[in-house]
Amino acid sequence: MSAVAQPGPSLTIATQRQLSIVNLFSALAFLSLALFGLLEIYAEHKQQLGLIELAGSGAVALNVIGLRVTRNVDLARDLLLLSILSFLLVMLVSGGTQGTGIFWYFVFPVSAFFLAGKKRGAYWMLALVSATLVLGGLASQHKIVVPYSFVVVRQLMVSVSIVAIGIYAYEQAREKAEQQIYKERIALDTAKNEFLALASHQLRTPISAISWFTEMLLHGDAGTLNDTQQDYITQVYQSNQRSAAIVDAIITVSSLQTGTLATHLEPIDLVVLCRRVVRDQKKGMPQAEEVHITEHYTPNLPTVHGDAALMRIIVKNLFSNALKYTPSGGNVTVTVDKVKDALTVTSRGSLRITVADTGYGIPKSQQPKIFAKLFRATNIKAKDTDGTGLGLYIVKAILTQVGGRISFVSEENKGSTFTVLLPLEGMHPKGKK
Numbered sequence: 357m358s359a360v361a362q363p364g365p366s367l368t369i370a371t372q373r374q375l376s377i378v379n380l381f382s383a384l385a386f387l388s389l390a391l392f393g394l395l396e397i398y399a400e401h402k403q404q405l406g407l408i409e410l411a412g413s414g415a416v417a418l419n420v421i422g423l424r425v426t427r428n429v430d431l432a433r434d435l436l437l438l439s440i441l442s443f444l445l446v447m448l449v450s451g452g453t454q455g456t457g458i459f460w461y462f463v464f465p466v467s468a469f470f471l472a473g474k475k476r477g478a479y480w481m482l483a484l485v486s487a488t489l490v491l492g493g494l495a496s497q498h499k500i501v502v503p504y505s506f507v508v509v510r511q512l513m514v515s516v517s518i519v520a521i522g523i524y525a526y527e528q529a530r531e532k533a534e535q536q537i538y539k540e541r542i543a544l545d546t547a548k549n550e551f552l553a554l555a556s557h558q559l560r561t562p563i564s565a566i567s568w569f570t571e572m573l574l575h576g577d578a579g580t581l582n583d584t585q586q587d588y589i590t591q592v593y594q595s596n597q598r599s600a601a602i603v604d605a606i607i608t609v610s611s612l613q614t615g616t617l618a619t620h621l622e623p624i625d626l627v628v629l630c631r632r633v634v635r636d637q638k639k640g641m642p643q644a645e646e647v648h649i650t651e652h653y654t655p656n657l658p659t660v661h662g663d664a665a666l667m668r669i670i671v672k673n674l675f676s677n678a679l680k681y682t683p684s685g686g687n688v689t690v691t692v693d694k695v696k697d698a699l700t701v702t703s704r705g706s707l708r709i710t711v712a713d714t715g716y717g718i719p720k721s722q723q724p725k726i727f728a729k730l731f732r733a734t735n736i737k738a739k740d741t742d743g744t745g746l747g748l749y750i751v752k753a754i755l756t757q758v759g760g761r762i763s764f765v766s767e768e769n770k771g772s773t774f775t776v777l778l779p780l781e782g783m784h785p786k787g788k789k
Contacts (some may be wrong), residue, residue, distance in 0.1 A: 374429045374471075381417035381467055382420045382436055389443075391619060406451060412443040433471050437480050438462060451503040465520040470531070474527040483518045485513050522682060545613065553610040556603045563603060564594045590738050591626060605746040608669065609729070612753045617666075619785045623659040624667060626692050626707055626778075633671045634690055639675065646684040654693040660707050661782025666754050673747035674711040681736060682715035682771070689713075691696055699761055699779045706780060712773040718766040727752040737766060751776075759784035 393409030396402045399595030416439060423432035444460055445700035464484055469477035495502035502509070569595040572578060574586070581589065611617035634651060638644040671690075678688045691710040699706060718726055718733050725731045730745040755762050759779060 369743065372752070374433065375423075377471060378423065378429060378433050378436060379420070381471060382416050382432075384425075385436070385440065386413045386420070389416065405450060408443075408446060412439065415439045415443075437468060437471060438627060440467060441480070441484050441487070445491060448488065448491060448504075448509075449500060449502055458512070461516050462519055465523050466518060469520070469527055474524060474531065474652065478520075481517070485517060488513055490704065490713045497639045514591045549610040549703075553607055556606045556610070559603050560600075563596060563600045567593070567600065570596060573723050594642075602744055603658050605750060606745055609746055610612055610751050612750070612757070615753075617757065619663045619783060621661050621663060621664065621783060621785060624662045624664050625657075625659050626667070626709065627653040627657060628691055629664060629667055630671055630690060636676060637672065639678065641679050643679045643682075647679060647682050648685075648687045650687065650689045652689065652691040652693075656691065657694055657707065658780065660778055661760065662778065665782060666758065666783075670751050670754060670776060671709065671711075673751050674709075674776070676712050677747055678713035678772075679713065680776075681739070682713045686714040686771075687712075694780075695777070697777055699759060699777060700781075703781060706777040709776040709778075710773060712771065714771040717768040717770050717772055718764075719768050723764075725768060727762075757784075 360646045389409045390413040393406045393413060396406030396409060400406075416436065419432055419435045419439065422435070423429070426432075438707055440460075441464070444464060447460065465477075468480040468484075471477070472480055486570075488509060491500065491502060492504070492506045492513075494500045495504070495509075496506035506510075570589055573581065573589050574593060608617070630653070631651065634649065640647065641784040663763060675688070682688055689710070691708075693708050693710075693711075694708050695708045697706045697708070698704070716735055716739065719735055722731075722733050726733070727748050729749040731749075752762055754760075755776065760783070761777045762774065764772055764774045
């Protein structure tokens, strides 16, 4: 089966951006230094200068290899900037900055600020200017040989500093603009989520009333219904249940996004909880009568410290999805057991909930989006038009908050298996570990 593996924490968006920038600048530095070095050797016949530039390109290549092995973006960024700074100083002393080589000095401010940011970029510029002025001072005292006078070196540093100040001012203005946009977006999102939460809470009352009255009618409390009336009231009841599920999903999403989803921790027997959820879903979903449902529970499992309401949301979403997206005659299997998988360094293992089906599956190209909000796979939309695309998003968000993990394997037209891991130590309130 096609797998979507989640072995460990993924890189954040900010880290991925930094990784891309470091790789881009490293590639440009490597190619330009290698090309310049070869030109110096074979076109200009400057063996020493060409070897220096080739050595610089080699240092950049080694840094990229180290980045791929360690995935330490900060270290790779600092080593790249240190390599460029050292290369500039060597080139200044060796005469490589004569002619077009001086261009590298003006590339450094761009590299420093875009790689390291406004504050650290300023520190790197201060290091370059200071080191260059020291070399110029030593040359003016005839301690080292530099093919420039100290006046020329000083003018070069003034020019480079002006470029750096311009980039610093641009970065500062950009950061302020981004912060303002971010604050406005947060305020708008907060207002939207608060409105949705308020509206959803208000909708709960009439939905509960409709549910109550339709149940009374179906149970014959207001007299016996004929077959047509029974069918109509059943459809009203089922539609109302779907509305209630949508309202609950909206309230949960709003709570997750505003950070107000409270966790009430208590000892939970996952086997008892899963049995109840499966039983309730069987009653409320007509599809359950057409699908073979199997339950496997390891006996004598330890209780887990967690929030029962959140766990019901997780199991309900996974099980209801399996039922909805498995055709008549298919199989749905719910399993709860104990495994050695550790979600933290100090964990003693995990309790595992597995919901497997032989349903429609998820197209391989769309699997990376499966936990995105409002996402529904294209092969499902044509078969079921009632889904909200919030269920798996809610499950993933809750587990992220409480220190759990979810993964899955799926193949189109063969089925899906979703696996939830909860640490034996219990849920973490608001994700704190």
